[in-house]
Amino acid sequence: MNFGWGQSTQPQQQQQNPVIGNSAAGVNMSQINPNEGDYCLPDLPSDSISQISWCPTKNFIAASSWDGSVTCWEVQVQSNGNQAQFLGQGRLKYKHEAPALCCCVSGDGKVLSGGCDNKAKYQQLGQTNDVVIGQHEQPIKVIRSLDGTDNMNTIVVTGSWDKNLKFWDLRQTNGQAVGTVQQKDKIYDLNVVNYMAVVALANKEVLIYDLRKPSEVFKQCVSPLREQTRCIACFPDASGFAIGSIEGRVGINYLPETAQRKNFAFKCHREGQNVFSINAISFHPLYHTFSTSGADGTFHFWDHVSKQRLHQFKKLGNDLSIVSTGFSGDGNIFAYAASYDWSKGHEYYKNHAYVFLHYATESQVKPKR
Numbered sequence: 548m549n550f551g552w553g554q555s556t557q558p559q560q561q562q563q564n565p566v567i568g569n570s571a572a573g574v575n576m577s578q579i580n581p582n583e584g585d586y587c588l589p590d591l592p593s594d595s596i597s598q599i600s601w602c603p604t605k606n607f608i609a610a611s612s613w614d615g616s617v618t619c620w621e622v623q624v625q626s627n628g629n630q631a632q633f634l635g636q637g638r639l640k641y642k643h644e645a646p647a648l649c650c651c652v653s654g655d656g657k658v659l660s661g662g663c664d665n666k667a668k669y670q671q672l673g674q675t676n677d678v679v680i681g682q683h684e685q686p687i688k689v690i691r692s693l694d695g696t697d698n699m700n701t702i703v704v705t706g707s708w709d710k711n712l713k714f715w716d717l718r719q720t721n722g723q724a725v726g727t728v729q730q731k732d733k734i735y736d737l738n739v740v741n742y743m744a745v746v747a748l749a750n751k752e753v754l755i756y757d758l759r760k761p762s763e764v765f766k767q768c769v770s771p772l773r774e775q776t777r778c779i780a781c782f783p784d785a786s787g788f789a790i791g792s793i794e795g796r797v798g799i800n801y802l803p804e805t806a807q808r809k810n811f812a813f814k815c816h817r818e819g820q821n822v823f824s825i826n827a828i829s830f831h832p833l834y835h836t837f838s839t840s841g842a843d844g845t846f847h848f849w850d851h852v853s854k855q856r857l858h859q860f861k862k863l864g865n866d867l868s869i870v871s872t873g874f875s876g877d878g879n880i881f882a883y884a885a886s887y888d889w890s891k892g893h894e895y896y897k898n899h900a901y902v903f904l905h906y907a908t909e910s911q912v913k914p915k916r
Contacts, residue, residue, distance in 0.1 A: 580885075580903060581861040586633035588902040592616050594646075595886035596870055596900050602652035603695060603876045607638065607672065609658045610871075610884060610902055611647035616640060617660040619652065619672065622904065624880065631879075631906035641670050641677040645686075653692040657717070659703060661687025667705050667715065681722045685709035689737040696742060696758055706734035706746065714761065728761055730754070738788070740781035745788045747779040753790065755802065771798040771812050780828040783835050789851065791825025797839055799851045811854070816841030824890055827872040829881075831912050838881065840869035842890045846883055848907075850914045858911040865899060874907065881905045 576587060592612030599610045606622040619639040625632045645663035652658050656672035663686040670677040685708040693699035701717045702725075710733060714726035733749040744756040747770070755766040770776050774794035781788050787801040798812040816823040816839065823843040830837045831848075836857060840846040844863035849856050863869065868888040874881055885901045 578864050579867070579899075579901065580863055582903075582905065584630065584906070586635070586904045588620050588622075588635040588904065590618065590620075590637040590640075591900050591902065592618060594898065594900065595888070596884040596902065597646070597648045598650050598871045599873055599882055599884045599902060600651040600871075601873050601875050601882065602654065602656065604654040605656075606875060606880070607652055607656065607658075608873075608875075608882055608902070609639075609650045609652050609660075611650040611660050611662070612900065613646040615643045615645060615647055615662065615664075617642070617647050617650055617658060617668075617670075619658045620902075622875075622880065624906070626879070626906065629906070629908045629910070633880075633904050633906075635904070639670055639672055641668070643668065648686060649689045651690055651692055653694045655694065657692070659690050659692060661690040661705055661707075665707075667703065669703075669717070679722065680715045680717065681705075681713065681724055683707035683709045683711060683713065688734055691737060691739045691744075693739065693758065696739070699758065704737070704739070704744070706737045708733040710734070712737070712746065712761075726761060728756075735776050736779045738779055738781045740783060740785045743781055743785040745779050745781055747776045747790065749775075751776055753779065753788070753800075755788075766802060768800070771800065771810065772796050777824050777826060778828050780830055780837065783830050783832055789828045789830075789837060791828050791839065793824040795822040795825065795841065797825055797828065813854070815839055815847065816843045816845065818843060824868075824888070826868060826870050826888060827883075829872045829874055831874050831878050831907070832876065833878045834913050836912050836914060838872055838874075840872045840883060842868040842888050844868055844885070846872065848911055850916070853914060853916050855915070857913075857915065860905075866895070866897065867899065867901070878912065879907060881907045 594614035609619040620635045623634045643662040647662040650660040659669040667680040689706040693702040703715045710730045712728040713724040736747040742758045746754045751770040757765045772792040774792045778791045790798045795816045823841045827840045848858040867885040871884040
């Protein structure tokens, strides 16, 4: 199977929970991840992972890390009913001059990233040199390619702690943004679906933009959650968004005024009196159900329409948090990155980083309505 970028080999039979990768060396993977059959990618970063992101059109997945690296793997899968065999191979790696905080992969195979060196960069799969797109005055927390939006195939948007959204055209090489939208506070997260962009700020404000008119705020609201915002994700049909906070709570918000009565929030990722941060929310591209993952080292699949949990997975070992997640473009693979998320301070730091792949069966992600 050849995906068209770089060399590819046929999938080979893999053991379940293989012990592979830099961070997994000498580790009994069954003690790290009790979710049987989930596969760990090889050649992992040497420090905590900040974000993972899939290419929307092909099975390539990227990861940014606190060691400054950005890595991209090609994933091949052979499925048989509710089971699958995976093979992951590293295809690209480059570095920032400081921790890399975010990444994404465009449909045409550009691996994009931003970090604490304040730079936005990319490297095309199959090539060997990375390119600096532009720079902010403070670290870049989030980067998104708009190549899935009509007439914006070459546009990239970045959000920074310098309180600016910046738009870049990859056809230009002068390092100048083609547009800048100032915000009231630091940008904590940004998600894009079609022409809709939702921006989560440090002051708990949420701003919705129509990307055809990015200089104007389409809608603005305050997070329905009491505590600091951690992550935000658009509904795949752009009718609303889900937002997660450090208090172990998720808010479901609909945009149309006629649907506001359906807004609600629910508690999750809690153990007795212990409350854990919601680190990531990801929507399934076909069924529009979603996942949550947290600092408790667990992840769950949910249906916000019927307000029920679809599937609960086993807790990871070694005090690992799940820091980032994502469904592949066809929805068949759910990826989750496990690292230390710094929620307990530096004294609890453990130099472990893993990216796991889970074969998402229909029974786990399809709504039960």
